[in-house]
Amino acid sequence: MSDTEVFGWKFSKFINNKNYDFKRDKIxxxxxxxxxxxxxDVISGWENYKPTPLVKLDKLSKKLNxxxxxxxxxxxxxxxxxxxxxxxxxxxEKITKGNKSITVATATAxxxxxxxxxxxQRLGLNCKIFxxxxxxxxxxxxxxxxxxDVIRVKGNYEASLKECIKQSKMNGWEIIQDVAWKGxxxxxxxxxxxxxxxxxxxxxxxxxYITHVFLQAGVGxxxxxxxxxxxxxxxxxxxxxxxxxxxxxxxxxxxxxxxMQKIDIKKESILGGMxxxxxxxxxxxxxKHAVNNCIxxxxxxxxxxxxMLEKKYLSDESIxxxxxxxxxxxxxxxxxxxxxxKEKLELNENSNILIMGCEGDADEDLYKKLLDKGLKQxx
Numbered sequence: 001m002s003d004t005e006v007f008g009w010k011f012s013k014f015i016n017n018k019n020y021d022f023k024r025d026k027i028x029x030x031x032x033x034x035x036x037x038x039x040x041d042v043i044s045g046w047e048n049y050k051p052t053p054l055v056k057l058d059k060l061s062k063k064l065n066x067x068x069x070x071x072x073x074x075x076x077x078x079x080x081x082x083x084x085x086x087x088x089x090x091x092x093e094k095i096t097k098g099n100k101s102i103t104v105a106t107a108t109a110x111x112x113x114x115x116x117x118x119x120x121q122r123l124g125l126n127c128k129i130f131x132x133x134x135x136x137x138x139x140x141x142x143x144x145x146x147x148x149d150v151i152r153v154k155g156n157y158e159a160s161l162k163e164c165i166k167q168s169k170m171n172g173w174e175i176i177q178d179v180a181w182k183g184x185x186x187x188x189x190x191x192x193x194x195x196x197x198x199x200x201x202x203x204x205x206x207x208x209y210i211t212h213v214f215l216q217a218g219v220g221x222x223x224x225x226x227x228x229x230x231x232x233x234x235x236x237x238x239x240x241x242x243x244x245x246x247x248x249x250x251x252x253x254x255x256x257x258x259x260m261q262k263i264d265i266k267k268e269s270i271l272g273g274m275x276x277x278x279x280x281x282x283x284x285x286x287x288k289h290a291v292n293n294c295i296x297x298x299x300x301x302x303x304x305x306x307x308m309l310e311k312k313y314l315s316d317e318s319i320x321x322x323x324x325x326x327x328x329x330x331x332x333x334x335x336x337x338x339x340x341x342k343e344k345l346e347l348n349e350n351s352n353i354l355i356m357g358c359e360g361d362a363d364e365d366l367y368k369k370l371l372d373k374g375l376k377q378x379x
């Protein structure tokens with residue numbers, strides 16, 4: 001793709017948050033400022049810990065006429081290939097305190113379960129993982145290899161979560177879930193605090209003022225955890241843009257309505273980890289006022305983005321990016337190609353963009369399939 005070509009990419013929907021009111025103290029009160037501080041202190045002390053790379057997508061920033069595009073490459077997070085390694089494993093450690101008589105359980109689309117499995121393995125705990133019929137065997141095998149007992153449930157993610165809660169109550173297992181509900185908030189707050197470690201690292205990796213942050217959202221845990229990190233560690237507050245699949249845009253619809261909305265997912269996106277019908281209650285307390293804008297996208301450009309990252313179309317480095325690592329790039333490109341949205345977001349030659357590359361090839365089979373498809377699109 002030459003510098004003179006345009007992508008021609010489009011987003012599905014773009015909205016402004018009419019209730020925007022970013023307050024550092026209120027955000028940190030939701031997550032627990034002490035949790036945010038402790039998460040970095042604990043995780044940075046784990047064996048083999050090192051900050052994941054902050055890669056500059058120089059070729060893309062030149063093409064889009066932006067100052068910098070920083071890509072946080074979570075494919076290199078421990079050996080788990082995902083930012084989720086920071087949340088579930090940290091929560092397991094804090095909740096169980098290493099008590100080997102405790103069995104931990106969770107429902108997952110893949111990466112959170114991998115983190116909980118690893119966290120349990122680190123401490124010698126038994127672990128039960130509930131997955132839906134849509135989770136690949138490749139993801140299930142990774143969790144089995146980490147010592148977890150994987151239980152497949154008929155239906156979607158919500159069905160697997162219901163079964164996890166039911167069996168955990170019957171057996172006295174400790175649920176380590178990144179989704180909050182009435183009476184269940186401590187663990188989701190801990191997972192969010194774990195995710196804030198990414199922002200602490202970024203604050204140490206660049207002295208550039210980040211003007212815009214594009215954050216993926218499923219139930220909102222990563223996005224709200226990152227925002228808590230921004231409230232704690234960034235001196236200046238950037239514009240915060242939430243990106244979701246158009247088939248599961250529960251945050252967008254909730255922000256547009258000014259209250260939590262539950263949506264009926266009629267078609268599953270390739271972005272399985274982001275295909276969620278309802279924002280979690282604790283993240284919502286942060287997102288409803290801290291987010292500037294929301295964008296929804298289709299699956300159309302995912303494979304091509306994966307191929308462009310691996311084949312150095314966007315930077316001088318080859319980057320392995322799973323499907324859920326692509327929405328920030330896709331929505332940024334689409335936003336710059338829409339004149340009105342580009343102006344609303346104030347995207348220009350002074351902009352320093354942060355993209356969360358939240359996973360690598362966590363599902364190796366799906367990655368290979370999407371990469372092959374994307375390479376054909378590049379020809």
